Structures are given as C-alpha cells and as structure tokens.
Amino acid sequence: MPELPDVEGFRRVAQRAEGRQVRGVQVRDAQVLRGVGSAEFQEALRRRYFGEPWRCGKWLVIPTAGAPNAEPGAPAVLAHFGMTGSFEWCGHGGEVHRHDRVVFDFAPGELRYHDMRKLTGLHLARQRGEVDELLAELGPDAQRIGAEEFGERLTRTRRGIKAALMDQSVLAGLGNICADELLWRARVHPNRATTELTADDLDQLHREMRAMLRDAVRAGRVPDDASWLTGHRDAPDQRCPRCSTALRRTRVGGRGTLWCPACQSD
Template sequence: MPELPDVEGFRKVLTSCAKGRIIQRVDVRDTGVLHGVSTRSLRDALEGRRFTEPERHGKWLLARTGGPTLLLHFGMTGRLVCSRPDDAVEAHDRVLFTLSRDRQLRFRDQRKLQGLWLAHDESEVAALLERQGPDALAVSREEFETALSARRGSLKTALTDQSVLAGLGNLLADEILWRAGLHPASRASDLTEPDRRRLYTHMRRALRSAVTAGCVPPRDSWLTGHRDDPAPACPRCGTSLRRSRMAGRGTVWCPQCQ
C-alpha cells in the first residue's frame, strides 16, 4: 500500500509532469474511481485550468489549479504515471489528463479502493481532510507527543490511525517501532517521555530516508528488508522475527530488541 514516501514520490511526478501546464483534456475511462463528482463535472472544472504547485497531506495528494483542487488517494495499488498521449493505454489507467501533444498524466490503479475527489474551494478541501491528523513528516515533537499520550490503544494501532498521524502505514510503523525498541502491542498512553522522544526521532529519520528512496526501502539494514524472508531474522541482533496481526494488519517485530 502506498505510504507517505510513495505519495511524496507521486507529488514529484505531478510536479515534473504537469506543473505549469494547461489541462487540455480529461478522459475518464472508469467512473469507479470518481467520488462525489461526475465525469462531466470533472471535465468542466479542470479542462482549461493549469496545474500549479501540488501539496501532500499524509497519504493524500492535492493537485492545485488556482481554482478547484483535485484530491487523490491511492489506496492499495494506485499511482501516478507521466506518459505520452500516444503511448498504449494500460488496463488499469483509470483517468488521463492530457497536457500537451507529448505529455499526459495518468491515474493508474488496479484495485480501485480509493480514487479522485474534487474540491471547489478551501472549505471543501478542509472537509475532505477533516479526519486527518497532522502530517507525519511535518508534525512537531510536541504535537506528536500530545497525540500519542491521548491514545489508549496499542502503539502500532495509534501510529497507523490516520486521525492521529497522517501518512504512516504498516511497513513504516513496524520499521519505526523496531528502530525505537518499542513493542507494537504496548499501550501508547504508557510511554514515558523518553520513549516518545526516541520514537519521534526514529520516525523522522526513517521518513527522511524513505522519502529520498521514494518508498519504504527493503534494505538489508532495515526491518522491512527482512520481513518477507522465508526465515526472517532481526538485522540488528539475529533473533528470529515474530509475526502477528494487530488491528487486522500483519505485524512483524523482534522479541529481543523490542
């Protein structure tokens, strides 16, 4: 599933492919990815507009136009692709934004679990994002500690709850908790101040590295580099990793380090 680093990568695709360019044509090949807007309304709102500087909040991408804002959420399998209009259209290309004779932005998504929304003004943008917590890459340490201390559930559940902190998914949460030496089932409200500070520091470091990579990288020195091994072992101490499910998510941790 795309997490904050992936969506930050999609923001860069949107910037390099479409920023400053006029949307000449919008082709909706599958209305199943549109939420609260029809094909005609989407075309009327966007055609002739120019993409400006895009923004990201958590796992949401905001494609600004100086007027209406297109909001994209990528679900499990969504992505943005910069193509040429004459490139073969793939089966999962759901919406095409033609920008010039040689430039086309494509929303590609196999499972269609999320999709596209249109906000006509900032109040509609705010309404769509009202359940989102602070962005994990921008949150201050004070905001982070306050958000966690108010939670009663498990630490893993708190980190992946988008209303608490926007942007972290399953892979990042496991990676950050492993780095911080904290068990995913521990209660968020039971963390000490040093625990919360250590967790925040490791979150920031993991996010910076992952954003640079454009994904949560499966590096040998990372937990994510070993979670899918046939016999996964901790890259720090060599102990066999444990697996379980928490809040419906596959969770991996080291019983020695955490």
C-alpha cells in the same frame, strides 16, 4: 499500500504537470471518481493549469488556476491512493494500461491515475472549503509534527502504540509498513500501551520517525534495503537485520505485524 513516502514520490511525478494546461481529461473508469461524475470532472478541469501539488499524510492535492501566473484555487484534485493507486507520467502515444483509470492530457505528456483495486480514488474540490472538509479528519502530517505535539497526541489515545501510529486522525501518513519499521527502530513492542511510554520513549520514537521518513522520502518509497526491517518482510528466513533473531508475525488492529522478540520485548 501507498504510505507517506510513496505519496511524496507521486507528488514529484505530478510536478511534471505543474504550470501546464490540461488539454483534456479521459475518464476511462468512473468508479475511481468520488462524489463527482465523469462529465463534471472533465469539464471542471479542461483548460485549467495545474498548480504545485502538495501532500497531507497519504493525500495529494493538486490545485488549479485559470492562467499560468494566476493564484491557484478551485477547483482542485485530491487523490487518495488506497491499496494500489499511483500517479505515472507517460509520453504521448504510449500504450494505455487497463488499470490507467483517468488520464490528464498535457502538451508534453500525460499524467495517469493508475489503480488496480479502486478502493479510493480522485475527488474534485469545487471550492477551497471542500479541500478543508475532505482533510478535516486528519491529524498532523507525520513528517512535519513537532516532538511535543507528537507525544501529546499519542499518549491521549490510550491504545496500543501501533494502532495509534496508524490512526490517521492521530497522525497522518504512517501505514502498516512505516509503523512496523518505526517501532523496530525504536525498540518498542507493537502492542505496548501508549500510556506506558516514557518521555524518553516518545522522544526516541519521534527522532526515529523523522530519520526514517527523511530517508524514505528521499527514495520516494519505503526502501526494502537489507538494513531495514522492510527488506526482510518477504524473506523466506525472516531474521532481524540488527540481531539476527527470527522475526515474529502477529496481527495488530487487523493488520499483519512484523517484529523482533529480542529487540522489541514487551
């Protein structure tokens, strides 16, 4: 599932269209549109100029303007990538994949919304207030939250730490893979109650989260390097990259969870 680092990578792809005029929009599968029909979506964006895309957690917002130097405003495209969504930049004339659901046409190329499972998709915010409404339930972005607010928001949830980290209303951007990676780095058991975390635990979690996201955002994805827990998720012999102990799998909040019983004792 795309998480904060992946969406940051999609943001960089969408930057290829920044300042470019939409010549046309091809909706190849209207099931990925949320709250808007194909005709309205196409007409609202045709001849608009894409502004600078920005991210909030797992959401990507692309404002538009009526002229190249105009202030970006409504309408705006909001993308949530669900399990299998992505943005891809392609040259003209390239073969359109069957999972390319929406294609934005620009003079130098095409921005394609690609999604196999179609669990979420693209929203059209007709006014600025609609952007705020769609993002209203989100907590602070995980890459930007300060240490004090991070600790306060986690400890008021009274749940297991992994469930709290993945709750987008508490903290926006972390998913299953990032949460496992962070807890392994901080040596915290995924089922440990947030109310049991000390001030030092919370500071350590915040530092490790910032370092992890910095490296992952630079890569545009959660790296699967051998030094990362993520790099061992699909290994036939799953062992901790820090101590070589056999990793364990369990379910937390209905999600498959990978952890090290030696490094993350409960």
